[in-house]
Amino acid sequence: MLTDSNTHCAYIALGSNLGVSAEVLNGALAAIGKLPDTAVQSVSPWYRTAAIGGPGHQPDYLNAVCEIQTGLAADALLSALQQIEQTFGRTREVRWGPRTLDLDIICFDERISAAPELTLPHPRAHLRAFVVRPLADLNPTVVLNGHKLAHWLEQTRDQVIVRWQPD
Numbered sequence: 417m418l419t420d421s422n423t424h425c426a427y428i429a430l431g432s433n434l435g436v437s438a439e440v441l442n443g444a445l446a447a448i449g450k451l452p453d454t455a456v457q458s459v460s461p462w463y464r465t466a467a468i469g470g471p472g473h474q475p476d477y478l479n480a481v482c483e484i485q486t487g488l489a490a491d492a493l494l495s496a497l498q499q500i501e502q503t504f505g506r507t508r509e510v511r512w513g514p515r516t517l518d519l520d521i522i523c524f525d526e527r528i529s530a531a532p533e534l535t536l537p538h539p540r541a542h543l544r545a546f547v548v549r550p551l552a553d554l555n556p557t558v559v560l561n562g563h564k565l566a567h568w569l570e571q572t573r574d575q576v577i578v579r580w581q582p583d
Contacts, residue, residue, distance in 0.1 A: 423453075423485050424525050426493060427558070429538070429547045430480045431518040433467060437478035438582060440504055440517050445482060447500045448519075453487030460550030462580040467514070468544065474514045478580060481522065481550040490524045494534050497521065522547060523558065537561070542568045545575035 428448065432440040441462065449456045460481045467474035486493055497519040504517040523537040541547045542560040549572075551558055552565040560568060 423487055424490070426484050426486060426490075426524045427522040427551055427554070428482050428484060428497065429518075429520045429522050429541065429550075430482065431477045431546065432516055433475045433477040434514050434516045435505070438462075441478060441480060444500055444504060444517055444519060447503065448482065448484060448497070451486065451488065451493075451496050454493075455485050457483040457485055458554055459483075460553040463546055463550060464578045464580045465546040466576060468546075468575075477546065479546040479550060481547065481554055483554050490521065490527065490529070490534055490536065493524070494521060520547075522551060523560070543572065545569075545572035545577045548572055549577050 430441050430444055432444075445456060445459060448454065462478055462480045464476050465479055466476055488496065501515075501517045501519055520538050520541070521534065521536065522541045527536045529536040537560050538547070541551075542563070548560075548565055548568045552569060556565050558565055
């Protein structure tokens with residue numbers, strides 16, 4: 417565990433709907449844990465959800481959220497996560513299209529940023545059950561857009577999300 421005063425707490429959403437998603441998410445978690453000055457503290461249960469937005473007829477996603485402690489600055493963490501996505505074959509050809517791996521910083525400490533490169537907290541996280549449910553499993557006291565997760569769980573209750581168990 418990292419204890420340096422320059423250590424940050426971040427929550428990362430993970431998703432995959434191409435390839436063997438369970439292997440991809442496991443590999444991504446391992447890669448995140450190998451980032452400099454970074455340790456994965458906890459991982460939510462995994463959930464299966466339908467794709468939201470983007471082209472129709474996409475495979476379902478496998479989603480989770482992890483909590484990390486990191487000495488990396490937010491922009492350096494974003495860059496490292498994008499490199500991990502590329503390592504797993506992520507391409508950005510179609511907005512909200514199918515992907516081998518999607519890694520999003522949901523929140524970084526309690527930082528608020530409207531920078532186009534990295535908006536914090538993530539601008540749509542509170543609208544997505546596939547983020548809110550696993551994040552609530554890890555830490556129900558997190559506040560997104562001025563409300564605790566219980567509020568956002570209620571707002572996203574119509575979105576189908578199923579806890580995933582490997583075969």
